[in-house]
Amino acid sequence: MKNKLIVCFALLALSLNIARAGIIKVVTTTTDLKSITELVGGNKVSVTSIATGYQNPHFVDPKPSYIISLSSANLFVTVGLDLETGWSPSLLSSSRNPKIQKGSAGYVDASDGVGLLQVPTSLNRGEGDIHIYGNPHYWLDPLNGKVIARNIADGLERIDPSNKAYYESNIQAFFSRINDKMVEWQAKMAPYKGSKIIAYHNEWCYFERRFGLEIVDFMEPKPGIPPSPSQLVKVIKEVAANHIKVIISSPYFTTSSSDVVAKQTGVKELTLATSVNAFDPIKNYFDLFDYDINQLLTVLK
Amino acid sequence: MVFTIIINVQTKAQVVTDSTAADSALLKQIEAQMNSSQPAPVKTRSGISANPDIGVVGDFQTSYISKGKKNIDAYLNETEVSFQAVVDPYLRADFFVSFGRDAETGKYGVEVEEGYLTTLSLPYRLQLKAGKFKEAVGRINPTHAHALPFIDLPNAYVNYFGDGLNDEGFSLSWLLPNKKFYQEFIVQATSGRSESPSFMKSDGNRFVYLAHLKNFFTINDNATFELGLTGISGPNDSSLVTNIAAGDFTYKWKPVQLNTYKSLTWQSEIFYSSAAYTSTISKRSFGLYSFIDYQIAKRWFLTGRYDYAQKPYDKSIIEQAYSITAGWDATEFSKIELEAKTTDYNNQSRFYQAWLRWIFVIGAHGAHQY
Numbered sequence: 042m043k044n045k046l047i048v049c050f051a052l053l054a055l056s057l058n059i060a061r062a063g064i065i066k067v068v069t070t071t072t073d074l075k076s077i078t079e080l081v082g083g084n085k086v087s088v089t090s091i092a093t094g095y096q097n098p099h100f101v102d103p104k105p106s107y108i109i110s111l112s113s114a115n116l117f118v119t120v121g122l123d124l125e126t127g128w129s130p131s132l133l134s135s136s137r138n139p140k141i142q143k144g145s146a147g148y149v150d151a152s153d154g155v156g157l158l159q160v161p162t163s164l165n166r167g168e169g170d171i172h173i174y175g176n177p178h179y180w181l182d183p184l185n186g187k188v189i190a191r192n193i194a195d196g197l198e199r200i201d202p203s204n205k206a207y208y209e210s211n212i213q214a215f216f217s218r219i220n221d222k223m224v225e226w227q228a229k230m231a232p233y234k235g236s237k238i239i240a241y242h243n244e245w246c247y248f249e250r251r252f253g254l255e256i257v258d259f260m261e262p263k264p265g266i267p268p269s270p271s272q273l274v275k276v277i278k279e280v281a282a283n284h285i286k287v288i289i290s291s292p293y294f295t296t297s298s299s300d301v302v303a304k305q306t307g308v309k310e311l312t313l314a315t316s317v318n319a320f321d322p323i324k325n326y327f328d329l330f331d332y333d334i335n336q337l338l339t340v341l342k
Numbered sequence: 343m344v345f346t347i348i349i350n351v352q353t354k355a356q357v358v359t360d361s362t363a364a365d366s367a368l369l370k371q372i373e374a375q376m377n378s379s380q381p382a383p384v385k386t387r388s389g390i391s392a393n394p395d396i397g398v399v400g401d402f403q404t405s406y407i408s409k410g411k412k413n414i415d416a417y418l419n420e421t422e423v424s425f426q427a428v429v430d431p432y433l434r435a436d437f438f439v440s441f442g443r444d445a446e447t448g449k450y451g452v453e454v455e456e457g458y459l460t461t462l463s464l465p466y467r468l469q470l471k472a473g474k475f476k477e478a479v480g481r482i483n484p485t486h487a488h489a490l491p492f493i494d495l496p497n498a499y500v501n502y503f504g505d506g507l508n509d510e511g512f513s514l515s516w517l518l519p520n521k522k523f524y525q526e527f528i529v530q531a532t533s534g535r536s537e538s539p540s541f542m543k544s545d546g547n548r549f550v551y552l553a554h555l556k557n558f559f560t561i562n563d564n565a566t567f568e569l570g571l572t573g574i575s576g577p578n579d580s581s582l583v584t585n586i587a588a589g590d591f592t593y594k595w596k597p598v599q600l601n602t603y604k605s606l607t608w609q610s611e612i613f614y615s616s617a618a619y620t621s622t623i624s625k626r627s628f629g630l631y632s633f634i635d636y637q638i639a640k641r642w643f644l645t646g647r648y649d650y651a652q653k654p655y656d657k658s659i660i661e662q663a664y665s666i667t668a669g670w671d672a673t674e675f676s677k678i679e680l681e682a683k684t685t686d687y688n689n690q691s692r693f694y695q696a697w698l699r700w701i702f703v704i705g706a707h708g709a710h711q712y
Contacts, residue, residue, distance in 0.1 A: 093563065095599045102596055104566060104712050105524040105558040112467060112517055127674070134434055137517055139463035144431065166675060166704075265673065267640055293599055 065201055068110050068141075069118040070125050071098055072317040073180045074151055074189065076326040078118060081194050081211050085204050086116075091132070094318030097293040099170070099265075103128040111136035114147070116196050121152035124177035140200075149196035151189040155179045158246045169263030181315065182247035183219055183226070183330055190215050222327055226252070226334050233341040237283045239276055239308070241290035241299065244315060252334070257283055260290070260298050268298035280306040287340045291315045309340045394427030394435075395706035399488050401699065408694040417443050419699075422455065422486070426706070433459045438486070455508065471513040474536065476506060478515075478528045478554040479572050480590035480611045483507055489710045491607075491635040491645040492667045493681045493697040498613050498629025498651035502540050502586060507574075509536045509550060524558035534576055539654065540584045540615065541576040548583075550576030566712075568592040582618035594712075605637040615654050627652040643669035649685075660688045675703045 067088045069075045075090035082088070089110050092101045098120065111117065111132055119129055133142060140147040157175030164173050179185045194212045198205045234253035241260040249256050258279050262272040279285065280302060287309045288299045299310045313333045314323050323332050401420040407413045421441040428434045440455040458473030476484045482499055483506055495505075511532030518525035530552040534543040541550045554572045561567055570590040578584040589612050596605040610632035618624045633647035649663040665683035672678070683695045 093598055097602060100602050102601060102712050104560070105526070105556070106560045106566070108517065109521065109524055134460065134462060135469075137462075137464065137467050137469050139431070142431070142462055143428070166673075170673075293602070295600065295603060 065115045065197060066110075066113060067116040067118060068114040070101075070120055070129055071180075073326060073329065074118045074120065074193070076317045076324075076329075077186060077190050077215070078116075078193050078197075080215050080326065081190050081208055082197055083207065083211050085201065085207060086197070091129075092316075094314065094316040094323065095292040095320075097291075098124055098316070099127065101125070101128045103132050105135075107132050108135050111141065112138050114138060114141050115200055116147045116149060117141035118149040118151055118193055118196065120177055120180065121150040122157070122174040122177035122179075123172050146199045147196070149192050151192050152177070152179060153188075153192050155185050155188045158250070159243075169261070170265030176243065176246050178244040178315070179247050181245060182251040183223055183326075184251065185247060186326055187216055187219055218327065222330065226330055229334055229338060230254075233337070236341050237285050239280065239285055239288040239299075239302075241288070241294045244291065245289065248333070257285060260288065260302075273298060273301055276302050277305050280308045287311050287337070289313050289337075292319050311336055311340055313337070394425045397424045397426075397703060397705035397707045398422070399424070399486075399707075400702045401488050402702075403493065403700075404698045406694075406696040417448070419443055420487070422488070424706070428462070429459065432463050433461060435459050458513075467517040467519065469515045469517075471515075472511075474508065474510045475513060476508050477530055477532065477552055477574075478513065478556075479503070479507055479552070479574065480554075480570055480588055481568075481592055481609055482611065485711060488701045491643060491669060491679075492633070492647055492665060493679055493699045494665070494683060494695070496611075496631035496647065496651075497649040497661045497663055497685070498631055499611070500539075501627075501629060501651050501654055502538070502613055502615060504538045507538050507541070509534060509538075509541075511549065523560065524556070526556040528552075528554040528556070530554075532576075540578060540586060540617065541574075542579050544577035545581055548577045550574065564597045565593070565595045567594075578617055580617075580619045582620070584615060584617040586616075587614045588612065603637070603640050605635075607633075607635040609633055609635070617654055619655075625655055625657070627654045627657040641671050643667075643671065645669070658688075662686045675707065677701050 063085070065082065065086045067078050067082065067086050069078055069088060069090045071092050072090045072094040075088045078086060078088045091107050092098050114136075117133065119125055139145060142148060157179065159172075160175035161171050161173065164171060180189060190212050194208045197208050230252040235255055237255045237257045239258055239260065240256050243259055243261070243264045245256060248254070258276055260268045260272065260276060262269050285308055288302060289311050290296060290299060290313070292312055292314070296310055296312070302308060303310050313336060314320055314329055317323055317326060317329050320332065323329050399420075399422040400418065401422070402417075403419040404416040405414070420443070423439045423441070425437040426435070435458070437457045438455040440453050441450055442453060443450055454474055456473070456475050458471050458475040461468075461470045464470060478484060482490065482495065483503065487495075509532035511530060513528060513530040515526055515528040518527060531549045532552070534541050534550045537543070552572065552574045554570060557569045559567045559569075568590070572586075572588040572590075574586040574588075575583060590610070592607065592609040594605070594607050610630065612628070612630040614626075614628050616624055616626050629651035631647060631649045633645055635643060635645040637643050645667040647665045647667075649661065649665075651661045653659040653661075663683055663685040665681055667679055667681040669677055669679040677700075679699045679701075681697045681699075684692060685695070686692045
């Protein structure tokens with residue numbers, strides 16, 4: 042009996058080891074990519090995200106500790122379009138991991154094939170932080186989530202072709218859930234189509250277009266430039282002229298400037314989530330839109 | 343837009359020559375695309391040009407010193423041009439060409455500040471650098487001057503390394519397989535060709551050897567601690583050997599959620615040198631600096647630094663200095679700093695210095711070390 046138990050445990054340990062050996066280690070730059078990778082990769086992947094959900098993805102500090110997980114990763118997923126240009130290239134080249142370098146099978150640029158907005162025709166830093174390839178906050182349109190999922194599935198299938206059928210079945214489930222949820226989200230937002238709002242930073246254009254909002258102006262006079270007194274005066278006038286109900290911001294911006302506008306005009310301030318895990322209830326990519334839309338409804342009503 | 347125009351031109355051409363069913367299918371397809379709320383994918387991406395990333399950093403300074411005849415000056419201290427790109431699937435290359443002003447003559451000269459290749463695909467978590475590079479001594483030496491939170495360099499550092507230990511040779515780094523915290527071990531062998539106060543090129547084949555162990559600990563999401571140990575041994579200007587041991591300690595607090603608004607860095611380095619001047623005379627000396635850099639608001643930084651330095655050739659001559667620097671970072675691409683410093687020697691009278699520095703960057707600008 043005792044011997045049988047030992048054999049059983051040995052076999053169990055062996056099978057666990059084999060299972061673990063088969064797990065694809067994925068490092069994503071953001072939590073949204075982590076969530077979609079988990080939904081597509083299911084139990085075949087173990088995913089870590091470098092940025093947290095409540096941090097500005099432009100300005101993540103390239104701590105050497107991130108290199109530990111990158112050095113043993115099988116797949117690296119990036120938002121791309123220069124969103125992470127200040128930190129991910131240096132981490133990647135320090136990772137000593139040829140599998141995940143740009144151009145390798147384990148490198149996934151989630152933006153491939155996304156219909157981009159605000160692609161500049163010229164670049165002049167006098168206009169603030171302009172992204173040369175277009176606005177990189179595309180994951181805030183749930184339909185772009187499908188493109189992201191496709192890119193991630195392609196990456197997983199490149200490095201793990203034996204589980205292709207599994208990833209394809211998961212991505213179909215993801216697509217149909219997005220379709221179902223889109224109907225629900227669109228229906229919720231339909232009565233507020235054309236609602237004019239103010240945003241802190243230019244990171245909502247994909248969300249705005251998908252859900253029929255109209256962003257009139259930003260608290261930042263130019264992308265990346267902190268709100269100036271003259272911009273506050275301009276926004277205060279716009280809020281009054283357009284009967285604007287809300288200023289939306291993100292967890293990583295301070296509210297001191299929008300507080301001023303709110304005090305002057307009575308406009309409401311709302312900190313929305315730009316990424317999964319920004320707030321406790323947001324556990325996955327679907328929760329992100331549930332949360333933001335429900336929050337918006339409370340102020341647009 | 344260009345995509346649409348091209349399609350339109352093609353369509354028109356086809357309409358003139360042929361109007362078959364296939365053509366109207368194409369027109370319908372284009373019509374559907376035009377009406378779709380999803381814009382057509384725009385394929386303007388990097389990699390279209392084979393040029394490396396090019397950046398230029400300007401460093402304009404004015405300075406004041408409370409002694410001497412010419413004690414106020416204004417000058418373009420340095421123009422640094424960088425070229426950076428991946429060479430092929432195995433290598434990347436980084437070049438920094440510096441057009442600098444010689445402090446003594448005031449003349450501008452060109453120098454390859456750094457120019458090295460880095461391997462991307464060596465096995466066993468190894469990475470090799472070859473060329474001219476800033477050596478792995480603690481925290482200040484690998485950092486480009488424009489990225490430091492003060493304008494002058496610490497006295498002890500200048501005594502041992504001048505403008506910096508920046509030499510030609512090889513550097514092999516190994517990322518230790520430690521899952522608990524980041525550990526990197528670096529060994530470097532350089533020719534000593536780029537002279538510094540402590541080391542120079544030997545008459546024979548003696549190289550400058552350096553070993554550095556970097557330990558980086560994550561205390562929590564908002565705080566980290568780094569402990570580095572360095573040993574250097576190489577030929578000096580007496581054709582004998584200087585040995586230097588150094589240690590660096592850095593505590594950083596940067597709240598993840600509001601990391602662009604508030605942060606604090608406490609960084610210190612200590613240096614101990616033993617330099618042989620003759621076969622019987624060997625001079626020992628010691629020096630350190632310690633600074634606290636506090637980010638008061640999104641754009642405002644305040645740095646206080648203390649320097650202690652014994653002269654390497656005579657440890658009885660001691661310098662002590664205090665400095666304070668206020669920095670205003672307009673954007674990621676420009677900053678203005680103002681520094682005031684007081685220096686005491688135990689064998690001469692106290693003097694004061696002040697600097698104003700304006701850093702401005704055009705083109706590409708890579709990430710700085712954390």
